[in-house]
Amino acid sequence: MNKLFLNMVMLPSALWRSLGADIGQLRAILNVRLILDDRKPVGIGRGQKQKKDRKYTSLFNIFISLVMGGVYMLPLIIVTDRVFSLTIFFTLLLAVMTLMLITDFSNVLFDARDKYILFPRPVNDRTLVLARMLHVFIYLFRIVLPMSLPGWVALGYFDGWRSALLFPFILILMVCFALFLVNSIYLLVLNLVKAEKFKDIINYFQIVASAVFFASVYLLPRLFDNEHPHDFDILNYQWVRFIPSYWLAVCWSWIGFPTSLAGTAYLSVLAVILPLVCVYVLVRWLAPAFSQKISGIDAVDVGEHRIVGIEKRKTGNRFYQKIAYTFNRSDDARAGFMIAWLQTSRSRSFRMRVFPTFAYIPVYFFYMLTQNHTSFAYAFNHLSYQPRHLLLLYMSSFVMISALNYLTMSDQYKAAWIYYATPVEKPGRIMIGAFKAIWVKYFLPFFIILSVFILYVWGVSAIMDIILAMVNVTLFVSCMARISYRHLPFSIAEQMKQGGNRIVKSFIVMIIPSALGLGHYMALRFHLLWLEFIFLALSSILLWLVWDSYSNTSWENMMKGEAE
Amino acid sequence: MSSPIITIRHLSKQYGDKTVLNDISLDIYPGQIIGYIGPNGAGKSTTVKILTGIIQEYTGEVDVFGKSLRDNILEVKSKVGYIPELAELYDLLTPREYLSFVGKLYHLQDDIIEERSRKMLDSFSLLNNIDQRMDSLSKGMKQKVLITAGLLHNPTIVIMDEPLSGLDANAVILVKELLQALKQEGKTIFYCSHMMDVVEKVSDRIVLINNGRIIADGTIEELRQSSADSLEQIFSRLTSGGDQVQKADDLAAAMNDRG
Structure with a gap:
């Protein structure tokens, strides 16, 4: 399975090379990271995990993802306007994925644990950044795949093979879009602020962003009149054209589906171009000096006397x-x-x-x-x-x-x-x-x-x-x-x-x-x-x-x- | 001689098919400093983990204070101090907080923890850092905190696994003196290290293990065949046949694709 994903992310090798990454190193780093992920660290006094049990856990996870995917599929069945139903579908997926990126996976980018292994070697920053991105991509894709499976089946059933064939490509674009956009923001902040402030700023950003995303999942549907979903008129919602998930959905106009808003087919270009632009900006402009910044984040405290606030008092028991x-x-x-x-x-x-x-x-x-x-x-x-x-x-x-x-x-x-x-x-x-x-x-x-x-x-x-x-x-x-x-x-x-x-x-x-x-x-x-x-x-x-x-x-x- | 404080009989430990300790038997007497040495992977750390109660699955018998380790694990743990190699500790805490946490696990009173921590950290010139988060301390400073944590409860037996790693020269002298002072107080010290010169100087008795077996056991004088031998030479002769010069040549050659 790992090999399959590894080969998949290495498919656009030419693109990675042209962005300045070293393909051999990139592959080697990703390979080792995937191997490490498969090996659970042995804790103190703890034996190896039983393989069978782990299998059940991952099956359970896939099952839950499928159930969630079933819920996301509903708009594809209920809403008759295909492009609009896809907009809702992609919005939901995009929201969940961004939430994962922000809370669970963002540490991967700033993880300094392998700095003693990689930083002294002749690996350039573009390779380092790209390796981390693609590593996260593999995990996102693994999770998003079962989640989108019911939707995929529904598209194939209702629209025929062309729609089903288009779907995986747009799905990959969507994952890339979220991944590269979120990380571009991180790297931009990393380039703008002092290293020591960085983690705190990112921390607050993550808290606010995940609250906003939670809010949008709940509140966005409120903006529509959901008591009569069938006589719903998208023309009242012109602003939809500014939402990235609409750009992704509009790609279905390529295979003959009418766009929900007239004359917006051109927006599908954005869906294809934006991930590319993001990855270009990310790797070409923001990645250099990455390792320098990352090691800066860790070096901060050393030598400084950071006295812990309340604990300064010398006498008596502390509050806790x-x-x-x-x-x-x-x-x-x-x-x-x-x-x-x-x-x-x-x-x-x-x-x-x-x-x-x-x-x-x-x-x-x-x-x-x-x-x-x-x-x-x-x-x-x-x-x-x-x-x-x-x-x-x-x-x-x-x-x-x-x-x-x-x-x-x-x-x-x-x-x-x-x-x-x-x-x-x-x-x-x-x-x-x-x-x-x-x-x-x-x-x-x-x-x-x-x-x-x-x-x-x-x-x-x-x-x-x-x-x-x-x-x-x-x-x-x-x-x-x-x-x-x-x-x-x-x-x-x-x-x-x-x-x-x-x-x-x-x-x-x-x-x-x-x-x-x-x-x-x-x-x-x-x-x-x-x-x-x-x-x-x-x-x-x-x-x-x-x-x-x-x-x-x-x-x-x-x-x-x-x-x- | 008094009765042994630690008695190990036919101790063996296996990980899967691999035998790490193979029929170790050893008596350790109170007030002794035992230098426990051996090449990488010889089974030193496994022995230490068994003696400290971290590993509880083994065959054979280990008695501490005349009682079975297996049946009296908590009592033994409360009288043993362990100072591990590599500064593994929760470094988001300050030394004061970490010591207070460890002291609680040994059921010490708060004022005793506070007093002892202050005095011991002061001896290590670390008192100024007592409220500083340990992620900003150097490796050697963390090691000093670990030594303090291992001695905080005034243990009868002190087990040290490469305790000098990362310490500067002054701290090394300090710890060496500390070993003698602990010995004067009648404490038993089980000292694991690769630093042969230190082991040679501080140990009353040296135990050398290789491939999970004891291959030499005695005072430095007893281990010497001729008076010129240092512990390093004895170690090399017993554990590798002493052909290190040839191996170094081979290493250098391999790098250049020679030979």
Whole structure:
């Protein structure tokens, strides 16, 4: 499979050469990177993974991608205007892909881990940049392929072979477009700002961008009148011509489909030209001095005395230590709490992945307000008539889910030897400490703000809902932690292979808390306050049991979990 | 002589088909500095990982403090200090935070952790860096933090795996003196290294392993056949037949496509 993809990205060798890359080196670098991705680093005290299990995981990922692809396919069936249906289709794919690029794959470009291997060799910057781009391209394509498969089949079925034949080419153009555009922006910033500022700026950009993309997926369809999709008139939406996915869709005019907006067939040229222009600008103009800049990013701190802000105070326990003592009884749990607390505030990759989830909830709230095509003020005033606050409350679990996801991962997973060499009786104690740290640090403040807002809009009567939701959400994420995250904090190497799939999976996981809230919703709907009390009691007991089991995770349990 | 503090009997370890340790038996007495040496891949680090409890699957018996390591793993871990090679630590933390984290894993009181860290880092001239993130520290400075972390809980046995890597000359002298001071306090030190001159100077007893077996064991005087031999020469003779000059010539020739 790797060979196939490698040969595919090396097909336009002549183009790569003319851009200034060394073809032999490019191939060698890509080959090694793909080999490395296939080999999971052996952690401390951890055996090789069973091949069979990994096979099931990847099958599961493909299945999820197919399900998502099935959803994306719907406009192709419902909307009769082919070019317009394709515009929607490509917009959805493009949004998901850009989100992956921004959150999961952007580190590949700035990864300085192989600098000791590659930078001292006679490899030019254009080859380096291109190797990183094409590496990401392969992964994007792997994920996008099953996602677009249902759409491809639908096109073949409804339009015939010519449409089906055109599709893969446009798909490749789309992947290139997103890839090269996002990375051009990164490299442009890299060229403009000082190296030491760069990672922070990119970090904020990533947070804002992923929030915007999440918003656009939810809010864009609102701009159309979706109550009567069949008598929809695209002429009311002239601005569509400025959207890249429309340019991609208009390529279907080549095989005789009418353009949605008259006289816009020429825009299809943009779809072909833009990726080329981007890759040209990227490799020819922005790539030189790349390695110099990248090594600059890392060299920043060395020699400088960067004193960590609050920790400067000399006497007494620090704030996080005080909380560690308040929330944990055993030393192991305190140690887990402290390391999770400190590492999560300092790790850029953690912030980058978790912080955008905070934005999802306000975005979703906004979506609720605009749903009924009424005025904003009207919608806001009538909000309290519906039990919509439950959704907001249950959505707060996203924050915990994504934080949990990244809590166990670290570039410095090898530093986890310390857990094994010290007298730790049960690793579960450390895990529960780390879990509490992210609960207190990320979930609780957010939940409190949310609660204040809900109390303001829905009134004091919502207080029971808030309490029950808090227990339920905590129960749900604890179960997740107990089942899938039985690892020590920061002890697992992050792998490129899992990139993207995490986002796909988290979309699915987001459905579960809503199901959990269903009982709550029923109780509220039929004004059964006593039922809520029963739920609260039940959930609390369950929560206690799950925590007990999680914190009693033994070394044997953990090893067994890792072999799975 | 008193009873041994570490007793290893028929210790073997395999990875798949590969035998890394092959029937090792060894007694280590309290207050000794043991120099544990061997060529690359001889099984040194595996021995260390077993003694520190990082690897728990092995055949044979290991007793520490007269008790089985397997059955008393936590008790042993709490009395053993481990200083690994290569500065593998969570370097987003500051030395103070890292030491506080490690101290908690050893169940030390906060004020004790604080006091000991300050004193030890001060001895390493690192007190000014106590609140500085370790990703901005040099490799040698990180190694000093690791040494501090390994000694923080006042262990009875100290296991060091190439502890001098990355240290400057002054720090090397300091650590060598530290080894003697620890010995004076009756601590047992298990010292793994490739730096033969240091091993020769500090060790009371030298154990040489090759291909997972002990091939020499004794004081430096006992290992010497003639009085002129240095440990380096003994090492080379026992582990490779001493034909390093020829091998170097072959290496240089291969580069030029000669011979």
